[in-house]
Amino acid sequence: xxxxxxxxxxxxxxxxxxxxxxxxxxxxxxxxxxxxxxxxxxxxxxxxxxxxxxxxxxxxxxxxxxxxxxxxxxxxxxxxxxxxxxxxxxxxxxxxxxxxxxxxxxxxxxxxxxxxxxxxxxxxxxxxxxxxxxxxxxxxxxxxxxxxxxxxxxxxxxxxxxxxxxxxxxxxxxxxx
Amino acid sequence: xxxxxxxxxxxxxxxxxxxxxxxxxxxxxxxxxxxxxxxxxxxxxxxxxxxxxxxxxxxxxxxxxxxxxxxxxxxxxxxxxxxxxxxxxxxxxxxxxxxxxxxxxxxx
Amino acid sequence: xxxxxxxxxxxxxxxxxxxxxxxxxxxxxxxxxxxxxxxxxxxxxxxxxxxxxxxxxxxxxxxxxxxxxxxxxxxxxxxxxxxxxxxxxxxxxxxxxxxxxxxxxxxxxxxxxxxxxxxxxxxxxxxxxxxxxxxxxxxxxxxxxxxxxxxxxxxxxxxxxxxxxxxxxxxxxxxxxxxxxxxxxxxxxxxxxxxxxxxxxxxxxxxxxxxxxxxxxxxxxxxxxxxxxxxxxxxxxxxxxxxxxxxxxxxxxxxxxxxxxxxxxxxxxxxxxxxxxxxxxxxxxxxxxxxxxxxxxxxxxxxxxxxxxxxxxxxxxxxxxxxxxxxxxxxxxxxxxxxxxxxxxxxxxxxxxxxxxxxxxxxxxxxxxxxxxxxxxxxxxxxxxxxxxxxxxxxxxxxxxxxxxxxxxxxxxxxxxxxxxxxxxxxxxxxxxxxxxxxxxxxxxxxxxxxxxxxxxxxxxxxxxxxxxxxxxxxxxxxxxxxxxxxxxxxxxxxxxxxxxxxxxxxxxxxxxxxxxxxxxxxxxxxxxxxxxxxxxxxxxxxxxxxxxxxxxxxxxxxxxxxxxxxxxxxxxxxxxxxxxxxxxxxxxxxxxxxxxxxxxxxxxxxxxxxxxxxxxxxxxxxxxxxxxxxxxxxxxxxxxxxxx
Numbered sequence: 001x002x003x004x005x006x007x008x009x010x011x012x013x014x015x016x017x018x019x020x021x022x023x024x025x026x027x028x029x030x031x032x033x034x035x036x037x038x039x040x041x042x043x044x045x046x047x048x049x050x051x052x053x054x055x056x057x058x059x060x061x062x063x064x065x066x067x068x069x070x071x072x073x074x075x076x077x078x079x080x081x082x083x084x085x086x087x088x089x090x091x092x093x094x095x096x097x098x099x100x101x102x103x104x105x106x107x108x109x110x111x112x113x114x115x116x117x118x119x120x121x122x123x124x125x126x127x128x129x130x131x132x133x134x135x136x137x138x139x140x141x142x143x144x145x146x147x148x149x150x151x152x153x154x155x156x157x158x159x160x161x162x163x164x165x166x167x168x169x170x171x172x173x174x175x176x177x
Numbered sequence: 178x179x180x181x182x183x184x185x186x187x188x189x190x191x192x193x194x195x196x197x198x199x200x201x202x203x204x205x206x207x208x209x210x211x212x213x214x215x216x217x218x219x220x221x222x223x224x225x226x227x228x229x230x231x232x233x234x235x236x237x238x239x240x241x242x243x244x245x246x247x248x249x250x251x252x253x254x255x256x257x258x259x260x261x262x263x264x265x266x267x268x269x270x271x272x273x274x275x276x277x278x279x280x281x282x283x284x285x
Numbered sequence: 286x287x288x289x290x291x292x293x294x295x296x297x298x299x300x301x302x303x304x305x306x307x308x309x310x311x312x313x314x315x316x317x318x319x320x321x322x323x324x325x326x327x328x329x330x331x332x333x334x335x336x337x338x339x340x341x342x343x344x345x346x347x348x349x350x351x352x353x354x355x356x357x358x359x360x361x362x363x364x365x366x367x368x369x370x371x372x373x374x375x376x377x378x379x380x381x382x383x384x385x386x387x388x389x390x391x392x393x394x395x396x397x398x399x400x401x402x403x404x405x406x407x408x409x410x411x412x413x414x415x416x417x418x419x420x421x422x423x424x425x426x427x428x429x430x431x432x433x434x435x436x437x438x439x440x441x442x443x444x445x446x447x448x449x450x451x452x453x454x455x456x457x458x459x460x461x462x463x464x465x466x467x468x469x470x471x472x473x474x475x476x477x478x479x480x481x482x483x484x485x486x487x488x489x490x491x492x493x494x495x496x497x498x499x500x501x502x503x504x505x506x507x508x509x510x511x512x513x514x515x516x517x518x519x520x521x522x523x524x525x526x527x528x529x530x531x532x533x534x535x536x537x538x539x540x541x542x543x544x545x546x547x548x549x550x551x552x553x554x555x556x557x558x559x560x561x562x563x564x565x566x567x568x569x570x571x572x573x574x575x576x577x578x579x580x581x582x583x584x585x586x587x588x589x590x591x592x593x594x595x596x597x598x599x600x601x602x603x604x605x606x607x608x609x610x611x612x613x614x615x616x617x618x619x620x621x622x623x624x625x626x627x628x629x630x631x632x633x634x635x636x637x638x639x640x641x642x643x644x645x646x647x648x649x650x651x652x653x654x655x656x657x658x659x660x661x662x663x664x665x666x667x668x669x670x671x672x673x674x675x676x677x678x679x680x681x682x683x684x685x686x687x688x689x690x691x692x693x694x695x696x697x698x699x700x701x702x703x704x705x706x707x708x709x710x711x712x713x714x715x716x717x718x719x720x721x722x723x724x725x726x727x728x729x730x731x732x733x734x735x736x737x738x739x740x741x742x743x744x745x746x747x748x749x750x751x752x753x754x755x756x757x758x759x760x761x762x763x764x765x766x767x768x769x770x771x772x773x774x775x776x777x778x779x780x781x782x783x784x785x786x787x788x789x790x791x792x793x794x795x796x797x798x799x800x801x802x803x804x805x806x807x808x809x810x811x812x813x814x815x816x817x818x819x820x821x822x823x824x825x826x827x828x829x830x831x832x833x834x835x836x837x838x839x840x841x842x843x844x845x846x847x848x849x850x851x852x853x854x855x856x857x858x859x860x861x862x863x864x865x866x867x868x869x870x871x872x873x874x875x876x877x878x879x880x881x882x883x884x885x886x887x888x889x890x891x892x893x894x895x896x897x898x899x900x901x902x903x904x905x906x907x908x909x910x911x912x913x914x915x916x917x918x919x920x921x922x923x924x925x926x927x928x929x930x
Contacts, residue, residue, distance in 0.1 A: 008187045012195045019199050022222055023206035028215050035218045038199070042225050049192075049236040051244050054228075054251075061251055062225070066258045070218060073262050077214075077269060086209045087278060087910060096208045096910075099917050104201040106924040111193040113928070136241050137248075145245050152252045159256040166263040204917060208910050281907035 007048055014041040028079060032070045039063040053134040192233035199226035213275050217261050224254045288336070292352040292369055295332035295379070296422070298325045299415040306408035313404035319394030322407035326390050326414055330383035337376045345789050348373055351424065358427070362483050369422040370487075373787050374558055377623055378421040381630045385547045386414050388751035392638050393539040395747035396645060406446060406537065413439035417548050421555060426475050426485040429556065433471065433520065436549045437464045443544060444536040453535035460529040467519015467526055474512030478563075481505035491562035491792070499566065507567040513560070514574055517553025522604050523581045523611055528856055530604055534596040538641030541596060546603050546637050547630040554610040554626050558619040562792040565617060571701055575615025579696075579709035582608030584853065586716035590723065591850035594651050595640045598724050602677065603633055605713060609692050612710060616702040617794040618695035620787040624766045625688035627783075631762045632676035632684055635755035639670040642748055643728060646741040653724065658733035662741040665749045667729045669756035674725050676759040678718040679817050681771075684763035689714060690810050691768055697809060700794045711813050718817040722824035731829045770806040 018037035025031045039062045046055035086093065141149060199222060206219030228247045235243025269275060302325030306318050313321070340348050353368040371379065390410060397403045413436055420432025438461075445457025479485055482493045499506055517523070522530035533545050544550070557564055557574070564571055582605045589601035606629050613622035644651055646663055660667045676683035679690065693714070697707040735741060743749070766783040767775065827835045839846045848854065904915075 002185055005185045005187050008191065009184075012191075015195065016198055016202075019202045019222055022215075022218055023202050023210070028212055031215050031218055035222060038222065039225060042229060045192075045229065046232050049232050051232045051235065051247070054232060054244050054247050057248070057251060058228075061255055062221070066221065066255055069258060069262055070214065073266060074214060076266065077275065079212075079275070087211050092911075092914075093209060096914055096917075097205065099914065099921065100201050100205045100208070103204070103917055103921055103924075104197060106921060106928065107197040107200065108194055109928055110924050111197065112190065115189055115193070133241065133244070137244050140241050141245055141248065148245075148249060152249060155256060156252065159259055163259050163263040166260070166267050204913075207913050208917070277909055280909065 004048070008045070011041045011045050011048070014038075015045070028074055029071070032067060032074060035070075036063050036067045039067070050133055053137050189233055189237045192229060196226040196229040196233070199223075199229070211276050211278065213265050213277050213280075214262075216277060217258065217265070221254060221258065224250060288339070288350050289352045289354070291332050291336055292350075292371070292422070293354070295329050295336065295383075296369065296415065296418055298328040298332070299411040299418065301325060302411035303408050303415060306404045306411065310402070310404040310408055313407075315394065315398045315400075315403040318404035318407045319390070319397070322411050323387060323390040323394065325411055326383055326387045329414070329418070330380075330387050333376075333379040333383045336371050337380060340371060340373070340376055345785075348789065353424075363479070363485075365425055365427045365485060368424040368428065369419075370424040371422065373790050374555070374623065375421045377627055377783075377787075378555055379418065381627055382414060382417050382421065382548050385630055385634050385755070386543060388754055389539050389543040389547075389634060389638065392542075392641065392748050392751040393537070395745050396539055396641055397537060400537075402446070406443075409439055409442050409446070410540070410543070413443070413544060413549070417552075420552055424486060424488070426478070426487070426490075429559075430471065430475065433516075433552060434468065436544070436552065437461065437468065437520070440464075440533070440544050440549055443540040444533045446536055446540070450535075456529075456532040456535035460533050463526050463529040464519045467516045470512045470519070471516025474509045474514075474516060477505055477509035477512060481509065487559055490560060494563040494566040495792070497566075502569060504567075506563065507569050510560070510564050510567040510570040511573065513556065514553075514570060517556055517611075518577070519553075521550050521553030521607050521611070523553070523607065524577050524584065525855075527581060527585065527604050528859065531597055531600040531852070534594070534600050538596065538637060538644055541600070542634045542637030542641065545600065546633040550603065550607055551610065551626045551630070554607065554614060554622050557611075557614045558623055558791070561619045564614070565792055565794065568701065571615050571617060573615075574611050575696075575701065575703075575706055578608045578611030578613075578615050579706050579713070580608070581605065582612060582713035583709050583716070586713045586720065587849055588852050589720040590716060591846065592720075593654055595643065595653050595656075595724065595728065596637075596651055598653070598720060599633070599636055599640060602636075602717065602721065603629075605717060606633065606677070609689060609710065609713070612696060612706060613692040616695050616699040616706065618692065618699055619791045619793060620784050621688065621691045621695055621766075623787060624783050625692055627765075628676065628684035628688040628759075628762045631755055631758040632673045635669060635673040635752065635759055636677070638748070638752055638755065639666050639673060642666045642744040642752065643741075645744055645748070647735070648739055650739065653727040655734055655736060656728045657731050657735065658729070659735075659741055660729045663729075663743045665743060666752060669749075669752040670725070670729065672756045672759045674721050676763070678721050678821055679714055679814060681814065682760075682763065684759050684761070686814070687763035687766050687768065690813060691766060693813055694768065694806060694809060707809070711816060714813055715816050715820045718820040719824045722821040723828050726825055726828035730825075731832070768806065770803050770810065773803065 015038050018034040018041065021034040022031045022038065025034060039058060043055045043058040043063065046052075046058060203219045203222035203226060206222065207216050210216050210219065228250055231243040231247045231250070235241060235247075265275070268280070272279065302322050306313055306322060336350060340350060343349075350371040351368060352370075353366040355367050356364070357367045358365040390407070393407070393410065397406055400406065416432045416435025416439060418432070420429050420436060423429040423432060441457045441461040441464075444460050445454045448454040448457070475485060478490060481497070482490055484490060484493070494506060497506070515526075519526045530545060530550065534541055536545075564574075585601045585604035585608060589598050589605060592598045592601060606625070610622045610625050610629070613619070613625060642663065643656070643659060643666060646659070646666075647656065650656070672683065676685040679686045681687075689710075693707055693710045696702045696710050697704060766781050768781060772781070851857075
């Protein structure tokens, strides 16, 4: 087994395991920590794929900021005991699991079909992707996608204002006085 | 060839399968968990799975645009998490409840 | 002054008046609204005078002021501009419309003073004048049609002005629907002419028409002009579509004077004169026009002899006089038709306003059996009405004499004329003299039959001044068209000013080769005037000296009299043959097709939707996770489809 292959298998094992525990853990705080774990492992995978900048952002934004947000909210709610992790209904649960399994199979099959359309899917075209991908990313982002970037800035501003407004309202949009 | 050396020869298909697995796990969580917060986390999981495909395609087709898309998705995801959590907090403040079955006011 | 500007003011001034009074129809009082409207028309009148003065200054062959404001419709071959033209024909019309219109507006201020909706009334009246001006000034059939429909609308609104009275509302409806029939034919005529000649412009049509020979006895020109004429019978109340005009007297009396005597009802005559070369190219149509005109003149006059409502008598008189105009147009004497149109506008507007004055004085009483001897109470109304009476029965030297006599002369001598048409015209003139004398006698002369509680009084100056002006016009109006015979003994007076004025723009059938002596002209004139005078004398004798005689004659005539007094049962005929079967047919459609088929189908569809909705509604549980599952199922379906393909 080569080192590259080992790293992939190891990281994917960690990601799948911690992803499963996000779904399965009864206690939300464990779910949150597992999600952080998944994100870190995915960040490492991004790094192996040459997306160093994205990997860094993934750690900072997702595993850092977003997860901290989740944990703080959990702390605010003070949910000591989560007796049941899943919603009621065995029939609908079985139906959902069956559907998910079916969906997983379908997604894989469709992806397998889609891969054929790439010229040489499994060969890394190292020449095409520049070594310092962060610089290339920056150049593309601020040239070709500058409009999207600016729009995102506006979106974030709106979100910041909206969140503050939501937080100030006392319970729901139809506040009781 | 991939068929002969699945273990050592890590190709695009591996990443895609991994991301499909993460995506479906996230979807399952969204469908089945009671806790709204955990549902949100599962949505984040699904988004991450999609990000992985973008990065993988970017790598294997040699084009940087996939990473741009990931960048955008991340920003949106962060915004979505912020707003979603704010809504959940304000609902919780009023009803002291995070069970998804409690919020069934969208009946036809 | 700039012609475009003058034309714009001429057209828009009544419209502005309409907008102001219309927008403030609850607030403007009678004086404000009335003077506003009158001023608006007076401004138009001044513009008309200025334009016509410029027109007179031009050389006779090129008298035309054309203004095109913008391109209205440009579709392939169809090019219609918002173009307006003042030429000798429309010059007469705009002077009559705005001049007589101003007087009638002024009269209305007094007449409508106590009405609640007075501002609305003046708004409608101004809108009418605006549309009428578009009708006469428009340089193409389509522009004319805009005004044509507009005046129809205003006529409807004003006939049904007191719409709380069901009969009056119904009269408005009748006028509107009858006019629709004519308008449909008018549209068809336009289509035919456009298809054949590729233009709707009057001047192009008049130029093209003589160059295209008729293919058969019912070629495009004949058919098109015939359709236009059917449109004219609707608007100008000729057989068979005249039935609406007598009912239209339900409107306020000044409206009857302006719309249903002086201006709107003459639109059909104007249209034919406007397209004179076109109609000359279709001799068959002209023959039909002449016959229908003569028949209408006689028939309406005979009905007029039996009516008791002062306005109904005048209404039938109007129909009859319009018949004369069509008779003139039908024998190719377009200039004379315009001449009679003008003199008729003067004396008939005068008589309607006079009758309005009488009705006003009698407190809304219109039955002439309850009048009589009003001469001493209303001297001014009487004397002006007297002039109008002399004018309409054709006594020289009043206005009606010259125009009517000229019509009869042309009916006899024109290449398109016929002695029978002349005879019908004389018969109509005799009857006209009879019923008009009867009206005068019963209203103003003889013994008073006024109920004791009514105290007639002379109308205020606001109402008598227009009467006086119109009375003067009824005297001198005819002097514009003095015929050869008389002008030959009047040294210094030019013969037939109006004919010289209109001559260059009309293509009338040539009188060369047809030689008639002056002696014959005198003879015919003497016959018609003498017979009319005799008839007037007989009527005077009947209704003033021995009021019993008419009753005896009526009794001795029996069924004939009853038939005539019931207006030849034409309304009943229309109801029996057209309207009632149509209603019955429509009721059948309603009960069987609409209720049974269409309604049931739509109800079925609605029930299906409702049932389907209540089934699908159960999917909408409010459970968010279930919704997410639907998304997942959708994804499964799409992906399966992608893979199966």
